[in-house]
Amino acid sequence: MRLRAGGATSRPAPDPRESGGLIGRSHESAALRHLLGAHRLVTVTGFAGIGKSRLADCTLGSWDTSPWRRIVRVRWDADVTGPASLAEAAAAALGAAPGTDPRPADLAALCGTERSLLLLDDVDPVQAECTRLVQQLLMAVPGLRVLVTARRPLGLGEEQVLRLSALPVDVPAGATGPAPAVRLFVERARDSAEELLARDPESARVEEVCRLVEGVPLAIELAADQLDRYSLDDLAARLRQGQGWLTSSYPALRRHQSVRDAVGASYQLCERALRVVWARSSVFTGSFTEASAVAVASGGGIDAQVIPSCLTQLTALGVLRATGDPGGVRRPRYRMTRAAREFGASRLTEAGEYPVAASRRTQHFQQVAAHAGRCWDSGDQLGAVRLVRDEQDDLLATAHHALEHPDPEHTDAALDTIVSVWFWWLAHGHAATGLDLLARLLPLCEPTRPSAVRGTWLAAWLAVDTDPAAARAFLAAAWPGAVLSGDDVTLGRVAHVEGMLALRQGDARAAAAHFADAAELIPAFVPGGPSPAVSLSALALVQAEHSPRAALRAARRAVSWPGVRDDAWANLVANYARARVDAAHGRPGRAWHRARRALDAGAAPPGHPTGPGHTALLHLIAELESGTSARPAPDPLFVPHPRPSHGPLPADTASQHS
Structure with a gap:
């Protein structure tokens, strides 16, 4: 083992390549000074390469008036260790003669009674010995201060921990110059x-x-x-x-x-269970929960019961970062650093386990997506959207993995996943991503599968605004099978998309007929897609300028549709349409109050994603408050706004379906 020891008051010359100094670490350096002045044991922790040793060096080296008579430093240049290696290195640094028995009492005598600071740098390979030695020295030498740098704390009761994080890439608020x-x-x-x-x-x-x-x-x-x-x-x-x-x-x-070497040094210090959980958890692209880790990483000699402990230890090592509030009501989420994820994935590939881990991830997130869909259908739409938002990185990763490694099992599961969260693409402004995935997955799957049928009309709906020709091609694929099987639900949703396409062409008469057909064909409470109230709302908007009385009937049906009060999105759409109809009938005050109530009722908590529906309501409220009559641009992901038609609509277009 090669050792480098620093003696009394003398400091090793800074490495010419370590020119960064305390860039971005002034607050941490000040905090370290404060902790050293008030406490006897301070440990600086953080992931590999985060700058623990540099912070300790620069902080001690820049101290104008050192409160210690002597600063002794012990640092390892290699990870090769042996019994009592830390005590031997400390004895050498404290000035003991070669071959001196490094007993705690002798080390305490070498420390003396004067105020001394012992810097134990990079003690990870000998952390257990370090914990024992530090505890013995602090008890024997009242004037001793100990500063430790390590990837994780020692765990002693009087220890103060300063955890370093990565340097900010964005300029902090109120600061000037580069980050x-x-x-x-x-x-x-x-x-x-x-x-x-x-x-x-x-x-x-x-x-x-x-x-x-x-x-x-x-x-x-x-x-x-x-x-x-x-x-x-x-x-x-x-x-x-x-x-x-x-x-x-x-x-x-x-x-x-x-x-890779820096991350690998941390990996080598882990026990087998930690290494396996680290490697298997590297398949997660974004943040993940304890339940997700158990689903993917358990088995093969790793008991599910040990995984929570492994996640905690990996967080202490800096391999994982706990996101959210670990002490809050919601369970913590974990995110692996990119360098650790790359290293873990390479180890997983070398072990031949990557395909299995990726398959288990696909199966798990297929279940997560199905659960989100059930939450949406049962009325917990806020919970459904929150779940998809939290898991969206890995939901997308499962689809991309299926596309990169075509396999019927993977592609079918990926399509099920994408279709189960239809509301994320349709009602929350992620249409382009959903359409891209569906367009690539659908040709790889059996077209008669229920998820393929649903995916086809969903792709058509998502394509209306950006690629009408593709939307028509998707409709052409969905229509024959739905007719032959008597699938009224699919026929109704196809009719709604036909209405949006007709509206884009300026044919309000045909659009109204299609929306009316959609509302009649789709039963109430049917899961897996928009409520018929959405089609009635679109019908009311189309008729608002040409057939006010019919529009009012359609809008009333939309807001009173069975189950619409438990469907937050459909309720918002219906109230938007009713407010638009009220405005068209010359009742702007009533329209404003309805729009305001709908916006307040559908308000999401801070940080929660909102969709185009909220944007449309805000636009309507601003329009009513300013007294303008300008109409917003068409938004078929919410409800389409009528364009100039080929002629006025007959008054009975909707009444025959009332």
Whole structure:
């Protein structure tokens, strides 16, 4: 084992490659000074490459008036350890003669009675020994202060922990100049990056590079070292594929030679169960719950009961980040850092387990999507949208995995997943993403499957605004099978899309007939798609300018449709249509109050996604308050707004269906 020890008052010269100093760490440095002044044991923790040792070095080295007579530092340059290796290194650093028995009493005597600070740097390979030694020294030497840098705390009762996070990539509120991560990149890259940063487009590219490495200082510096071989565009393109390849030919520490080596050092310190859970959890693209981890990572010698403990330990190591409020009512979610996820995925692939883990992820999120669909149909639409929002990264990942690895089982499950959350694409403004996935998945699946039938009319609905020709092609595929099987639900939803297409062509007469057919064909309380109240609302909007009385009847039917009060989205659509009809009848005050009530009733909690329906209501309220009669642009994902028609509608277009 190679050791490097620092003696009394003398500090090792800073590594010329460690030029970042305290960039972006001034608050942490001040906090560390405060903790060292008030407590006897302080541990700086964080993920590999986050800058723990540098913060300790710079903070102690920049102290104007040191409160300690002696600063003793012990640091390892290799991960090879043996029995009592920490005590031997501490004895050597404290000035003991070679071969001295490093007993706690002897070490305490070497510390003396004067005020001393013992810096134990990178103690992860010998953490158990470190915990025992620190506890013994603090009890024996009242004037001793101990500063530890490690990936996780020691766990002693009097320990104060300063956990480091990544450098911000965005400029903090109230600050000026580049963000801390960008400043570190510029400092490391020297004059070439400063010149590039002076040009606005390149400045944005530097920010992208820092964001791709998630603001981790080691990765930022290694990325800056690549500028002699790659342009910023090429560097960003390579980093989008991964960051494990980032290397340095002259690292300060051997394990910092590359991002992969730094992460691998943490992996080597883990027990088998932690390694397996780490590797299997790397299949998650976004944040995930404990239940998701159990569904994917359990089995193969890993008991489901140990996974919660493994997640907690991986969070302490910095491999995972707990999101949300861990002590709140909702269960915590975990997100793996990008570097840790890439390393875990490589280990999972090497073990031959990646296909199995990906398949289990697909099955799990198929069930998650089905549960979200049931929540929506049962009236818990807020919960359904929250669930999809939280899981959307991995819901999309399952679909992309099925497209990249075509297999009937995977593609069918992916299509079921996408169709189950139809409301996310249709009612919450994600039409382009949903349409793209459906257009690519549908040709790979059996067209007679129920999910394929639903996916076809859903794709047609989503394509109306951007690609009417594609919408007609999807309708042509859905119509024959629905007619032959007597599937009134599909026929009704096809009719609604036909109405939107007719409205785009300016044929309000045909649009009204299609919307009326849709409302009659789709039964009440049928799951898996929009309520008939949505079609009645569209009918009322089409008739509002040409057949006011018929429009009023359709709007009244929409707001009183069975179950509409438990369907927040359909209720919002129906009240919007009724408010529009009231405005067309010369009752702007009544229309304003109805729109306002509908908006308040459908208000989502802060941070909750809203859809085009809320935007349409806000537009209507603003229009009524300003007294203008300008109509909003058509939005077929909500309800279509009528365009100039080929002629007035007959008054009985809707009455015959009333």
